[in-house]
Amino acid sequence: MAEMKKPLAGVRVLDLTQAYSGPFCTMNLADMGAEVIKIERPGMGDQTRTWGPFKNDFSAYYSYVNRNKKGVTLNMKEDEGKEIFAEMIKHADVVVENYKVGTLAKLGFTYEKMKEINPGIIYANISGYGLEGPMADKPAYDIVAQGVSGMMSVTGFPDAPPTKIGPSIGDNFSGAYLCMGILAALYKKSVTGEGSRLDVAMIDTLFSVMENFVVKYTVAGEHPMRNGNIDPGIAPFDSFSAKDKDFVMGCGTDRMFENLCKAIDREDLLEDPRFKTNGLRCDNYLPDLKDEIEKFTKTKTYDELEELIVPMGIPFGAINDIPTIAESDLIAGRNMLWNVYQPGMEAEIRIPGCPIKFHGYEDKPEKAAPVLGEENAEIYGEMCGFDEEKLKELEEKGVI
Amino acid sequence: MAEMKKPLAGVRVLDLTQAYSGPFCTMNLADMGAEVIKIERPGMGDQTRTWGPFKNDFSAYYSYVNRNKKGVTLNMKEDEGKEIFAEMIKHADVVVENYKVGTLAKLGFTYEKMKEINPGIIYANISGYGLEGPMADKPAYDIVAQGVSGMMSVTGFPDAPPTKIGPSIGDNFSGAYLCMGILAALYKKSVTGEGSRLDVAMIDTLFSVMENFVVKYTVAGEHPMRNGNIDPGIAPFDSFSAKDKDFVMGCGTDRMFENLCKAIDREDLLEDPRFKTNGLRCDNYLPDLKDEIEKFTKTKTYDELEELIVPMGIPFGAINDIPTIAESDLIAGRNMLWNVYQPGMEAEIRIPGCPIKFHGYEDKPEKAAPVLGEENAEIYGEMCGFDEEKLKELEEKGVI
Numbered sequence: 132m133a134e135m136k137k138p139l140a141g142v143r144v145l146d147l148t149q150a151y152s153g154p155f156c157t158m159n160l161a162d163m164g165a166e167v168i169k170i171e172r173p174g175m176g177d178q179t180r181t182w183g184p185f186k187n188d189f190s191a192y193y194s195y196v197n198r199n200k201k202g203v204t205l206n207m208k209e210d211e212g213k214e215i216f217a218e219m220i221k222h223a224d225v226v227v228e229n230y231k232v233g234t235l236a237k238l239g240f241t242y243e244k245m246k247e248i249n250p251g252i253i254y255a256n257i258s259g260y261g262l263e264g265p266m267a268d269k270p271a272y273d274i275v276a277q278g279v280s281g282m283m284s285v286t287g288f289p290d291a292p293p294t295k296i297g298p299s300i301g302d303n304f305s306g307a308y309l310c311m312g313i314l315a316a317l318y319k320k321s322v323t324g325e326g327s328r329l330d331v332a333m334i335d336t337l338f339s340v341m342e343n344f345v346v347k348y349t350v351a352g353e354h355p356m357r358n359g360n361i362d363p364g365i366a367p368f369d370s371f372s373a374k375d376k377d378f379v380m381g382c383g384t385d386r387m388f389e390n391l392c393k394a395i396d397r398e399d400l401l402e403d404p405r406f407k408t409n410g411l412r413c414d415n416y417l418p419d420l421k422d423e424i425e426k427f428t429k430t431k432t433y434d435e436l437e438e439l440i441v442p443m444g445i446p447f448g449a450i451n452d453i454p455t456i457a458e459s460d461l462i463a464g465r466n467m468l469w470n471v472y473q474p475g476m477e478a479e480i481r482i483p484g485c486p487i488k489f490h491g492y493e494d495k496p497e498k499a500a501p502v503l504g505e506e507n508a509e510i511y512g513e514m515c516g517f518d519e520e521k522l523k524e525l526e527e528k529g530v531i
Numbered sequence: 532m533a534e535m536k537k538p539l540a541g542v543r544v545l546d547l548t549q550a551y552s553g554p555f556c557t558m559n560l561a562d563m564g565a566e567v568i569k570i571e572r573p574g575m576g577d578q579t580r581t582w583g584p585f586k587n588d589f590s591a592y593y594s595y596v597n598r599n600k601k602g603v604t605l606n607m608k609e610d611e612g613k614e615i616f617a618e619m620i621k622h623a624d625v626v627v628e629n630y631k632v633g634t635l636a637k638l639g640f641t642y643e644k645m646k647e648i649n650p651g652i653i654y655a656n657i658s659g660y661g662l663e664g665p666m667a668d669k670p671a672y673d674i675v676a677q678g679v680s681g682m683m684s685v686t687g688f689p690d691a692p693p694t695k696i697g698p699s700i701g702d703n704f705s706g707a708y709l710c711m712g713i714l715a716a717l718y719k720k721s722v723t724g725e726g727s728r729l730d731v732a733m734i735d736t737l738f739s740v741m742e743n744f745v746v747k748y749t750v751a752g753e754h755p756m757r758n759g760n761i762d763p764g765i766a767p768f769d770s771f772s773a774k775d776k777d778f779v780m781g782c783g784t785d786r787m788f789e790n791l792c793k794a795i796d797r798e799d800l801l802e803d804p805r806f807k808t809n810g811l812r813c814d815n816y817l818p819d820l821k822d823e824i825e826k827f828t829k830t831k832t833y834d835e836l837e838e839l840i841v842p843m844g845i846p847f848g849a850i851n852d853i854p855t856i857a858e859s860d861l862i863a864g865r866n867m868l869w870n871v872y873q874p875g876m877e878a879e880i881r882i883p884g885c886p887i888k889f890h891g892y893e894d895k896p897e898k899a900a901p902v903l904g905e906e907n908a909e910i911y912g913e914m915c916g917f918d919e920e921k922l923k924e925l926e927e928k929g930v931i
Binding site for chain 1: 693742749849881888
């Protein structure tokens with residue numbers, strides 16, 4: 132059987148994004164088969180080319196976030212660069228950017244202008260505070276989005292400061308939301324032929340993924356704060372200590388709590404009036420119920436507990452560090468580390484794979500991230516009809 | 532001008548999901564205009580109907596995550612319920628579920644069976660560990676996904692325990708990824724007529740949004756750990772103390788650092804050999820550079836600092852708590868709290884809006900979350916041709 136085409140085969144994306152949020156968005160489009168053309172400044176390229184970790188002086192950060200993309204160089208400040216970009220818009224479905232708000236318009240490319248060139252174009256932005264609203268002109272980084280959105284105030288321990296999420300979730304969750312918007316716009320375009328204009332802001336994104344922290348305030352008038360590792364509405368649901376290390380576990384139903392009590396040989400707890408219902412278990416969780424559970428778990432190793440608790444159908448697991456999970460059978464079994472040979476780095480490295488598993492396709496990268504300008508000849512040849520001589524001329528003038 | 536149709540107008544989703552991960556996925560499909568039919572157990576419904584906060588005994592949690600969806604009741608364990616579901620598949624584009632792996636197949640609905648009924652069907656799953664792989668049959672909750680994936684090990688302060696992200700990011704980011712997969716599959720279906728089978732796992736999801744923590748290990752052999760609120764590769768980039776409260780700020784370029792030194796009247800730091808480059812600033816950040824910055828910031832209020840630093844183009848912001856951000860001009864200006872009148876609750880409440888801002892549409896909810904079985908007559912009338920009498924009969928038999 133011939134290999135099936137990936138779901139986004141035939142979709143063409145002009146990708147002006149830099150750093151992490153936008154490139155994370157287009158990485159997902161590329162992973163699902165879109166032709167993503169990453170447009171970078173001649174000579175320099177995306178700033179992430181200078182971000183570590185490096186191997187043979189090539190950024191693995193860049194390599195990871197830009198796999199499956201094609202790369203061209205273009206100086207958008209030059210008139211000839213603008214002409215080339217206008218020509219490219221004719222041949223594209225989507226333009227994505229995460230410049231400071233208004234930058235692309237200043238270069239002459241408003242949505243109206245792009246629509247004139249290609250009425251079906253989808254123009255998608257990612258920004259800190261959105262294209263409109265009281266802070267639209269202000270820059271934001273992930274840490275600012277995590278602070279302003281309220282996310283830091285609800286992450287961490289009650290007796291410790293507001294805590295940033297380790298990875299830049301303000302960036303990548305915004306990228307994920309923009310990706311959803313672009314995909315919905317592509318669906319609409321395939322049905323109606325119409326383009327779309329859409330924008331996603333980092334603050335909006337984090338504010339909208341707060342689970343029930345926001346409604347607790349808006350509906351119940353509570354002042355939600357951080358709770359460490361517990362869930363204030365379910366107990367037990369926390370991290371716990373075994374003899375050798377900590378682990379995580381949650382009992383979401385009375386049945387699971389019963390099974391836990393059996394597993395840890397404490398069926399007496401089921402008769403204890405402090406723990407009869409989930410509500411009572413929440414009220415009497417700290418320190419009572421946690422202490423009772425740890426009286427047992429601290430006498431057993433993690434492996435011993437796993438053998439007792441997992442067969443009871445209770446969600447239970449290790450608090451892995453990065454090397455441990457990266458080398459686990461689980462990550463191997465899910466094909467969540469891809470091997471990529473990266474030109475420019477001249478080495479094969481392992482990068483996180485795509486978690487969207489489409490059955491029937493081979494789950495692997497189609498190509499490595501582009502060396503700066505790698506597809507100049509291919510893309511400008513096809514879209515603009517430039518030959519080798521013309522490409523050389525544009526290169527010498529600093530246009531590409 | 533007539534109001535434009537939303538991007539996913541005409542798409543029909545059978546939504547068997549419960550709790551948070553799956554319903555978060557279909558919430559986004561519904562927000563963008565898909566007809567999402569939430570299928571719930573007669574009598575009980577989704578478990579989140581029993582999760583707080585409540586108003587007039589109706590769950591605001593349920594209300595928030597299920598806005599814009601239609602609701603029917605169906606007992607999938609009864610033969611007649613299965614017949615009805617098979618009939619519904621004929622009229623749908625997508626089936627989404629987050630049951631324990633294998634549950635729907637045991638009820639008779641494998642992907643092959645669904646494809647027989649409707650060759651173009653898209654069947655999408657969300658689970659803890661994936662449909663395949665060494666842990667496929669194990670249950671997981673968000674806290675387990677955060678522990679096992681490595682996320683907790685890189686969140687929090689170095690001298691404190693591994694820290695859970697406040698909201699259930701393992702749930703909602705998996706929901707976002709499944710949403711991306713479904714949208715790509717819908718695009719493919721609109722072009723080729725073909726359906727898809729796809730699955731997303733919580734562990735895979737969190738492992739793949741780790742920014743550069745994973746490549747630091749796989750490429751550079753580092754053992755990445757949690758760093759509190761700093762970014763180990765950029766300095767200054769952290770939370771800081773003002774006279775009255777803490778704030779967040781990042782200087783991603785030498786230019787921004789120059790501007791910061793001007794803003795805090797410490798241009799001498801620019802000449803300091805400890806802080807000449809970003810690399811040196813990272814090496815000498817704790818305690819040297821942070822102390823130098825806070826010598827100034829601790830003498831000024833947040834408002835005073837905002838006036839000095841924001842005009843310099845430096846990303847800077849407050850560490851807001853939930854009430855403050857919820858009542859801010861920013862959230863109002865971005866329309867990120869929607870007013871919804873919730874039947875069953877008989878009250879208007881405020882819930883977080885959709886961060887995907889499609890220009891040209893009115894940015895508001897089309898309907899509140901369904902009262903249990905709210906659209907039984909409409910949906911079963913249209914899809915199965917049932918009249919009032921038949922509906923009554925099915926209700927009495929406990930089928931709907």
